[in-house]
Amino acid sequence: MADSMSGSVLAFLALVTGCGILIAATAALTGERIDANRAQRFQQTVTAMAGPGARVTDLQWSNDVAHLCNGRALLRGIASGYGGDMHWLAAADIEAAPPALTGVRITRHQETPGIADFVNQPERGWLASLSGRSAGEMAQVDTVSGATITSRALRRALDSALQRPALATPECEQ
Amino acid sequence: MSARPAAAPTSAGDTVLAGMVRRNPAWVQLLGLCPLLAVSSSTVNALALALASGGVLIGSNVSISALRRWIPPFVRLPAFVLVVATFTTCAVMLMEAYAFDVYLRIALFVQIIVTNCMILGRAESFASRNPVLPSLLDALGTAAGFAAALLLLGMVRELLGQGSLFAGMELLFGPQAAAWRLDIAGDGGGLLLATLPPGAFIIAGLLLAAGNAIGKSHRS
Numbered sequence: 001m002a003d004s005m006s007g008s009v010l011a012f013l014a015l016v017t018g019c020g021i022l023i024a025a026t027a028a029l030t031g032e033r034i035d036a037n038r039a040q041r042f043q044q045t046v047t048a049m050a051g052p053g054a055r056v057t058d059l060q061w062s063n064d065v066a067h068l069c070n071g072r073a074l075l076r077g078i079a080s081g082y083g084g085d086m087h088w089l090a091a092a093d094i095e096a097a098p099p100a101l102t103g104v105r106i107t108r109h110q111e112t113p114g115i116a117d118f119v120n121q122p123e124r125g126w127l128a129s130l131s132g133r134s135a136g137e138m139a140q141v142d143t144v145s146g147a148t149i150t151s152r153a154l155r156r157a158l159d160s161a162l163q164r165p166a167l168a169t170p171e172c173e174q
Numbered sequence: 175m176s177a178r179p180a181a182a183p184t185s186a187g188d189t190v191l192a193g194m195v196r197r198n199p200a201w202v203q204l205l206g207l208c209p210l211l212a213v214s215s216s217t218v219n220a221l222a223l224a225l226a227s228g229g230v231l232i233g234s235n236v237s238i239s240a241l242r243r244w245i246p247p248f249v250r251l252p253a254f255v256l257v258v259a260t261f262t263t264c265a266v267m268l269m270e271a272y273a274f275d276v277y278l279r280i281a282l283f284v285q286i287i288v289t290n291c292m293i294l295g296r297a298e299s300f301a302s303r304n305p306v307l308p309s310l311l312d313a314l315g316t317a318a319g320f321a322a323a324l325l326l327l328g329m330v331r332e333l334l335g336q337g338s339l340f341a342g343m344e345l346l347f348g349p350q351a352a353a354w355r356l357d358i359a360g361d362g363g364g365l366l367l368a369t370l371p372p373g374a375f376i377i378a379g380l381l382l383a384a385g386n387a388i389g390k391s392h393r394s
Contacts, residue, residue: 008246015241015253019260026264030271037274113282 042107046074049091049103055172065164069172071095072102075164079157082149083110086119090158092167098134099162103127104154116147119154126151135162186311193315200323201385205292209283210324211374215335218342220328221321222276226265226284228317231293232310233261239301239309254297255288262288275345292320330377333358335369 043056050056054068066074068091075090087108092099104127106119118126126144133141138159143151199205206227213223234257238245245253266284269277277284287293296316301309333339337358343351367373 008249011244011246012249012253015245015256019256022260023263026267030267033271034267037270041274041278 045089045105045107049074049089049105051091051102063164063166064161065166067094067170067172069170073099073167073170075158075161075167077157077161079153081109081111081153082116082147083112085109086111086150086153088154088157090161092162094167094170096134098136099167100132100134101130101158101162102132104130104158106154111147111150116144116150118144118147119150130154130158133158135159186308189308189311190315190318193312193317194319194322197316198319198323199292199295199316200320201382203292203295205295206290206320207378209286209290210320210327211371211378213280213283214324214327214331214374215369216332216342217325217328217340218276218345219280220324221343222269222273222346223280223283224317224321224324226269227287227290227293227320228313230258230261230265230287230290231296231317231320232313233264234258234293235296235301235309235313236306237261238297239304239306242302245302250302251294251298254294254302258293258297259288273346292316326381327374327378330381331368331374334365334377335367335373 046056046059047054050068051070051072053070054072055070056068059066059074061076064076066076068074071093072091073094075092077088079086079088085108086106088104088106090104091102093102103122105122106127109116109119111119122128126141129141130138136159138155141151141155143155193199195202197203200207200210209223209227214220234254237257238254241253241257262285265287266277266281269284270281296312300312304312329339332341339356339358340354343354347354365373368377
């Protein structure tokens with residue numbers, strides 16, 4: 001009995017090892033492509049948000065602010081939503097006083113599907129309603145019912161991001 | 175090892191056909207309905223999920239069948255889940271690498287293939303009691319049956335909801351597939367209900383009723 005028991009445990013451990021090897025092999029096979037896909041998607045998002053005349057290649061991030069040298073700057077950060085970290089990316093018009101948002105995208109999140117779907121829809125709906133707001137005006141945007149934590153976390157994160165000192169000092173050589 | 179003896183040997187065609195029709199996972203056994211209803215809003219999403227589920231099903235059925243003599247009976251369920259989870263993880267990575275745009279749309283439902291009772295059901299009731307070849311045929315039949323159900327629902331919902339068929343196929347098959355798109359009802363329009371979850375339930379119910387009616391008239 002003891003023998004068959006330890007044999008079973010060994011067989012199970014072998015199975016676990018085999019599964020681990022299969023996953024590691026697939027990860028090694030696909031890792032590079034996945035990273036390239038994600039980087040390409042990030043670059044597409046940046047380009048879509050940057051507006052005309054922007055310097056979008058070789059972004060220089062300092063304190064989570066990157067100046068685009070066309071009167072806009074990109075902001076990035078992590079807000080803690082309902083399901084965990086939400087990685088967001090925003091563009092702001094820094095020639096306006098005070099700086100105002102021109103667009104917001106969520107690049108990574110784990111919010112509840114079906115309830116917080118608005119984080120995946122930048123062109124219409126709630127994220128678009130943030131455009132034009134500056135620090136202090138976020139409270140004018142209603143939270144989304146059913147997703148109060150998600151929307152409030154984004155409002156708060158963007159409000160404090162718009163007050164970052166780095167936003168006021170463009171580092172653009174002409 | 176297994177509680178019941180292996181199923182009586184049947185021909186290869188019978189095994190495949192049984193999975194597709196007689197015990198079609200979606201329409202007859204009503205398994206795997208969560209992804210079926212959630213992802214079938216368009217044909218391309220449905221096809222992508224069908225391919226991923228089918229791949230996981232074939233992989234897990236074949237490996238569980240090959241390993242069935244070494245899997246200790248009292249930990250067989252954890253072992254099956256482990257195998258299914260491994261193939262699901264691989265499917266997620268492959269999809270993110272080679273079909274990134276579709277992956278972004280249906281990522282969650284690819285990840286929860288691991289909890290699809292259709293796959294665990296075939297492992298427990300077939301693959302763990304039968305040799306590799308019949309298990310492969312069983313998986314092929316079941317996968318084809320699930321794919322047929324997904325595609326049927328996806329096509330009906332896309333047609334009713336968006337008035338098109340095969341839109342966005344380029345996301346899976348490269349740029350030349352963009353030409354496969356058929357616009358049947360013209361732009362815009364369409365029945366919004368068909369693209370929303372309640373519409374999925376209603377249409378699935380109607381298709382199920384139609385299938386049952388056909389089955390009944392065949393038997394009598």
